[in-house]
Amino acid sequence: MLIKTGNKIDGVAAANDGIANAVVVALKAHKLNPIPLSGQDATSQGVQNIISGWQTMTVFKDVRLEAAAAAKAAVAIVKGTAVPKTGTIKTKGRSLENAYLITPQTITKANYKLLFTSGFLKKKDVCNGTYAQYCK
Numbered sequence: 001m002l003i004k005t006g007n008k009i010d011g012v013a014a015a016n017d018g019i020a021n022a023v024v025v026a027l028k029a030h031k032l033n034p035i036p037l038s039g040q041d042a043t044s045q046g047v048q049n050i051i052s053g054w055q056t057m058t059v060f061k062d063v064r065l066e067a068a069a070a071a072k073a074a075v076a077i078v079k080g081t082a083v084p085k086t087g088t089i090k091t092k093g094r095s096l097e098n099a100y101l102i103t104p105q106t107i108t109k110a111n112y113k114l115l116f117t118s119g120f121l122k123k124k125d126v127c128n129g130t131y132a133q134y135c136k
Contacts, residue, residue: 002030011036017046017058024054044125047112051126051134060105062120069100 001009007030014020020039027034034054039046042060049055069084076083085098107115115121127135 002026002032007032009035012038014039016040017043017049017055020055020058021045021049024049027054042107042115042120044121047107047115047121047126048131048134050107050109050112052131053109056108058107060107060115060120061102062105062118064120065102069102073100 012020012023012035014023014037017039018041020037023037024034037049037055038057038059039049039055040059040061042058046055046058050058073083083098084100086101087099088096089099089101091097105111105114112126116123116126123135
């Protein structure tokens with residue numbers, strides 16, 4: 001994309017933090033400045049890119065909550081009882097379907113520490129090496 005556009009990219013909505021990191025690597029390789037860049041999964045590397053100013057945000061969907069909801073649904077199915085739901089969603093080509101929706105959170109420089117306090121990430125896995133200077 002950088003070659004095709006003459007290094008003019010205004011922003012990237014990456015599917016996950018790994019792809020966002022590839023964008024960071026490409027920007028650095030071309031000696032370009034950071035651009036608005038989103039990722040997903042709240043990985044240690046993604047948070048490092050956020051606190052160092054290379055990634056704008058990541059989408060955090062707590063897999064612990066997702067796993068617990070999936071386990072409850074599996075137990076309900078096995079027992080033949082109603083599967084827990086929080087609402088409904090409209091699927092393409094089908095009617096409304098029951099869903100258990102868990103609200104994702106936007107993680108930025110302003111609130112990345114909630115990943116530590118919630119126990120999702122360990123501070124030592126993010127705030128190390130050259131990234132320790134950004135963790136105050």
